[in-house]
Amino acid sequence: MSTSKSIIDETYINVHLKGGNLHSELLHIEASFNKGQFKGQSIPLRCQWFNITKDQDFVEIEDVSGQFYQPCILDIDTKIMVQAIPILDFEYNGMPLVAETNFLQADSKIFDLVNQAFNEGEMQLNCKLENIQPQDDNQPFTDLNLPQICTLIANDQGLMFKTDQNKMLFNIEKYQLKIIKKNNNQIEIFNQNIKLLVALTNNIVRDAIFQFSKTLKSKKTHLSDTAQLYVTLSDYEQKLTQKDNEISQLQEIKQKLTKNLNELQSQCNLNNKKIESNDKQLAQQNLQVQNKDKEIYNLKQQIDKLDGKTQIFIQEIKVLKSQVILLESTNKKFQLEIDELKKNQHQNQDEIREMFYKEKLDSLKQQNDKCTKENQQWQLINDQLMKEIKKLESNNMLILEEKELIQNELNSLKKKYESLLQEIELNQKKEKSDISSESDVQSNKQSEIIISNSIVQNNNNGSQDEIKRLKITINNLEATIKNLKCDYEQDMLKLTNKHFLKSNTSQEIQMLQKLANSLAESLSDKEQALQTQRNINRELLNKLSEYTK
Structure with missing residues (x-):
């Protein structure tokens, strides 16, 4: 707070x-x-x-x-x-x-205990002796262990305290009681010689012993007027409450009975309706029974007619049974004959199977011999093809080596071409320097012009010779490449023709086609490389022709 x-x-x-x-x-x-x-x-x-x-x-x-x-x-x-x-x-x-509060009313439980004690002649209570104070110093109670649980007995002779083992502690003949209000359930007992402090089990027991001892001292065997009035009032109240309870119970019973009556009436109405419906159903059922009786009479007449027919059918059945017996005997004979025929058939089938299997074995042997021969032929063809493939690979290696030589020659030609370009640039620079120097002497100019013309003519003559040589080498290379290509194509045609003449199966044709395709791809790659080289040579020739101009 x-x-x-x-x-x-x-x-x-x-x-x-x-x-x-x-x-x-x-x-x-x-x-x-x-x-x-x-x-x-x-x-x-x-x-x-x-x-x-x-x-x-x-x-x-x-x-x-x-x-x-x-x-x-x-x-x-x-x-x-x-x-x-x-x-x-x-x-x-x-x-x-x-x-x-309002005016406090007496609890009837106290007076019930007091009346019971008067009827028995004494009152016995369990208590706890908490304190003893002797008024006279000559009466010490040092041998008691307090607090002491004991039994308190009140009667006409006084108060007695006993232990649980029925041992008498002490007896007080003349005494007075005092209720201690500050502590619950405590009472003080005293006289001229001693003062005791006792704790009881509850406040009702405390008030009962107080009222009992008070009435004993006044030598009255009945309760005080006020107590009697409270007792009678409490009895009347209890009776009134009982009657109220009985009335409420009767009202509840009445309500239940009315509910039950209403339910019974509703059930009675339902039962009446059910009875009426049942009567109608019974009338309908009676009509149905009459109709069924008529149907039964008609059925009996039909049964009588059918009895005559059944006798006729019985005679026919007997005739049929005799025929069935004859058929069974003939059937047995036929079954025996069929069994013999089956045996003969099995024997013939075994012989036919042996003949058929022999013919098949002969044909299979012939086919096996043919297959072995064909396999040997195909092995020879494969060996020849492997040899030819190795030859082609060696030719391919030679072609690659020639290609490398051609590339080396082209590289050398490029270097020569670059050196010629450098010389031409130097000559052009010299010409420009000669033209710019106008302050020189005319005689020197004429001599230098003559010298430069001679040098240029010599250079031009040398470059033209080299260009001619390059053209000749390029033409020779192109001719050799064409010859190699023609030889390669002829070899491939020979291989394919030989193979198609000797092969009859689709698998080997596919293998040869794959080889031909791979060789054609390698040729196309080589042709592309040659074409690029031709383009480079043409560009070089064009540049040389420009410089000669």
């Missing part, structure tokens, strides 16, 4: 007192905030309890300051009022909180 200072009064707090109808009920006061930031939170209280008599006298209940109070038999016919002050962390500026 916050410690900040606030102004709180009784309007901020709700108070509720639980219990208060019977004197045996525990009273409990509760308080909680009804508004503000602490709404619904419970509040601890410091209380002061009072008895209010019928004359409106207020008597404080001593030594009771908590939020609980257990009334006793002395509080019957009084009201219990409680004044409470909230215990807060901040200042409370309101009036004390007040709550009270």
Whole structure:
């Protein structure tokens, strides 16, 4: 709870007192905030309890300051009022909180116990002896281990305390009882010599022993007037409640009976409807039965007619049976003949199979011989083809070597061509330098022109000779390539012709076609390489012709 200072009064707090109808009920006061930031939170209280008599006298209940109070038999016919002050962390500026009960009524259980004790002549109770205070120092009770559980016996002779083993602790003839209100279920027993503090099992037992001892002292065998009135009232209340319960039960039974009557009436109506429908069905069934009787009569007449026919059929069946017996005998004969024919047929079939298998074996042997011969021939053909393929591979290697030589010659020609280009560029530079030098002497000009012309003519003559040589070499190379190509094509035609003459199967033709295709691809690759080389040679010739111009 916050410690900040606030102004709180009784309007901020709700108070509720639980219990208060019977004197045996525990009273409990509760308080909680009804508004503000602490709404619904419970509040601890410091209380002061009072008895209010019928004359409106207020008597404080001593030594009771908590939020609980257990009334006793002395509080019957009084009201219990409680004044409470909230215990807060901040200042409370309101009036004390007040709550009270109605006039407490006696619990009939107490008087039942008292009447039972009077009938038995004594009252026995289990208790716990908590404290002993001798009034005289000459009577010490040091041999008792307190608290001591024992049995309390009250009768006309006084009070006796016994252990569980029925051992007498002590006997008190003249005594007085006092109920200690601040502690539940405790009672004080005292006289001139001793004072005992005893705790009982519950508050009802405590009030019963108090009332029993009080009536014994006054030498009355009946209860007080107020107690008797409360007992009679409680009896009447119990009887009234029983009658109310009986009336409610009767009403429930009446309601159930009315429901059952309604259900029975509805069922009766349904049953009547069912009976009517059943009557109609019975009438229909009677008509159906009459119709069926007529049908049965007609069927009997038909049966009589059929009986005559059945006798005729029986005679015919006998004739047929005799015929069947004859047919069975003939059938057996035929079966025997068929079995003999089957045996003969099996023998003939075996002979025919032997002849057929012999002919097949002979034909298979002949075919096997033919196949072996053909395989030998094909092996020879394959050997020849392998030799020819090796020759072609060697020719291909020679062609590749010649191609490399041609490429080397072309590379040398390129180098010569580049050197010629460089010389031509140098000559052009010299001519430009001669033309620009106009300050030189004319005689020197004429001599230099004569020298340069002679050099140019010599260079031009040399370049023309080299160009002619290149053309001749290129033409020779082209002629050799054409010859090689023709030779290669003729060899391939020879191989294919030989092979087609000797081969008869489709698989070998496919193999030869694959070889021919591979060789044709290699030829096409070589032709492409030659074509590129021709293009290069033509470009070189064009450039040389440009320089000669």
